[in-house]
Amino acid sequence: MSFSSSDPDPDNERERWNQKYREASGAETWMVPDSFLPRAFSEYILPLFPHGGSALDFAGGAGRHAIWLAKQGWEVTLIDISETGVEQARQHAGPLASHIHFVVDDLTHFKASQTQFETAFEVVMAFFYLEREIFSEIVKALRPGGLLVYKTYTLAQAKLATGPKNPAHLLKPGELLQLAAGLRVLHYQEEVAEKATAELVARKEI
Numbered sequence: 001m002s003f004s005s006s007d008p009d010p011d012n013e014r015e016r017w018n019q020k021y022r023e024a025s026g027a028e029t030w031m032v033p034d035s036f037l038p039r040a041f042s043e044y045i046l047p048l049f050p051h052g053g054s055a056l057d058f059a060g061g062a063g064r065h066a067i068w069l070a071k072q073g074w075e076v077t078l079i080d081i082s083e084t085g086v087e088q089a090r091q092h093a094g095p096l097a098s099h100i101h102f103v104v105d106d107l108t109h110f111k112a113s114q115t116q117f118e119t120a121f122e123v124v125m126a127f128f129y130l131e132r133e134i135f136s137e138i139v140k141a142l143r144p145g146g147l148l149v150y151k152t153y154t155l156a157q158a159k160l161a162t163g164p165k166n167p168a169h170l171l172k173p174g175e176l177l178q179l180a181a182g183l184r185v186l187h188y189q190e191e192v193a194e195k196a197t198a199e200l201v202a203r204k205e206i
């Protein structure tokens with residue numbers, strides 16, 4: 001499956017991330033889910049979907065969030081450009097791999113309507129990945145009543161010692177709320193701590 005027929009050169013991005021995952025191989029930090037996922041799960045996901053469901057993890061990397069959700073009994077599809085990251089996700093998942101559908105692809109030109117992913121998921125999540133152009137397509141992967149769980153860096157991250165500095169990958173103040181216009185926002189928070197982030201849980205109308 002490919003979403004990216006006219007991508008100028010996805011190979012650079014792919015190789016950059018492959019190298020990061022090769023260098024980080026075995027590092028525990030890649031496997032600890034961001035604390036926002038367990039919080040969003042107990043406060044929003046579990047009450048709405050007590051019997052589980054299907055989730056899509058955009059740019060899911062080495063699988064820390066997909067695996068955590070699969071452990072809670074969910075079926076998860078993980079998409080990422082890095083075959084090294086996705087292979088690590090498969091290895092880390094162990095027996096849970098049978099509950100995770102692993103997809104290596106470039107999301108730059110993702111179009112939900114051209115895939116089997118349109119209105120297919122109770123939960124769509126993205127952690128530390130920002131591609132503004134496809135935000136509305138990400139939302140289209142949600143079923144009516146489904147939840148978007150999104151967290152990524154804000155511009156304030158550029159002033160911190162580590163982490164991404166390129167504004168193309170950093171949210172402006174309030175930008176995540178604007179991107180999610182049309183969804184019912186259940187939770188939103190911007191924070192500058194160890195990382196500078198914005199996090200959101202929002203529901204698609206039924």
Ligand SMILES: C[S@@+](CC[C@H](N)C(=O)[O-])C[C@H]1O[C@@H](n2cnc3c(N)ncnc32)[C@H](O)[C@@H]1O
Pocket residue numbers: 013017030058059060061062063064065079080081082085105106107108126127128129
């Ligand atoms: C900061 S990592 C976050 C990974 C994961 N969401 C997590 O929190 O552990 C960003 C991820 O985006 C992926 N990525 C970057 N560009 C991409 C693209 N064009 N299509 C799909 N994935 C991409 C990278 O391979 C990497 O796994």
